[in-house]
């Protein structure tokens with residue numbers, strides 16, 4: 582799928598650099614040519630000889646290597662690529678990129694390129710969670726840099742948490758997505774995500790515990806398969822992914838209007854935790870205690886069921902309509918009933934009982950309910966659930 586594509590691969594200095602060797606092979610298997618650049622720190626982890634042997638290309642190593650400059654200047658090197666990939670992207674490289682430093686070959690190429698840049702961060706969990714890295718990540722995403730991973734898991738330093746570089750197949754999928762070459766190329770997919778806020782008065786609202794993590798991961802996974810994604814999100818606690826078209830809403834009714842405006846789509850996935858009811862007698866001014874001890878009472882009105890109305894559309898219905906079902910008991914039975922009631926094609930059901938740590942957590946254990954029956958998936962990182970689901974959506978639309 583990457584035939585004829587030229588990828589400039591910058592290998593930073595981290596233990597995950599060993600995976601870059603396999604990445605070179607997989608990118609070449611997919612038909613790409615890989616021009617490798619090793620940072621000085623990268624050379625401490627993998628040798629220039631292995632890198633160039635696997636790439637079948639010269640490895641570029643230093644800005645001040647005059648021969649390279651004469652042969653091919655760094656500007657030209659960065660422009661001749663179709664995509665620039667940084668794997669592993671260390672905290673140092675991310676910091677340089679975010680702040681526009683250009684004091685070696687890798688950082689200079691990253692400043693000089695006019696192509697999209699995809700980074701696969703890898704670092705110790707504390708470094709990943711450091712406010713400086715959070716800031717730099719935000720700046721890079723704002724600049725349109727694409728990010729794959731990191732994943733959560735055991736780290737070479739003996740700690741556990743997010744910071745492991747994405748696995749090679751995930752990076753290859755992200756490369757295909759970044760080049761618009763995935764199986765969903767040219768397809769428009771709609772994803773809703775996050776909670777909704779239903780106002781009680783101008784300062785208070787009714788919300789729920791959805792973080793938006795699963796919907797966000799799914800939008801990113803669909804993007805990585807090449808889809809054009811419209812991402813309609815309530816006030817989530819995780820930032821929306823880069824490279825998708827983001828529509829921010831607060832209430833269920835705003836979400837319904839945004840979904841209608843985003844159609845047509847070939848597939849629509851409703852991962853949002855939409856409030857079933859809104860406050861019908863929301864106050865126009867902040868409600869005050871009046872000193873008498875009188876308690877306010879709220880009246881409720883039912884919100885539109887966005888999923889059901891899209892699933893039951895006649896003409897213009899997306900070919901595939903997927904709902905989510907957050908349940909706290911009898912997950913499979915309730916979700917199967919919900920699929921029939923809503924008229925959607927699939928339901929992704931999960932158990933959000935207290936103690937599962939799923940709502941707001943990094944992992945999810947889902948059961949996929951289709952016309953063929955129920956499939957229980959093992960407990961997986963939300964990003965992995967998203968990738969598997971995106972792959973199934975691509976199959977269904979093929």
Ligand code: C5P
Nearest residue numbers: 851852853855884885886887888904905
């Ligand atoms: O009925 P329940 O809220 O459990 O169904 C969950 C599914 O329905 C989710 O896919 C959710 O996004 C969708 N939904 C919706 N509009 C609503 C309520 C739920 O789209 N008003």
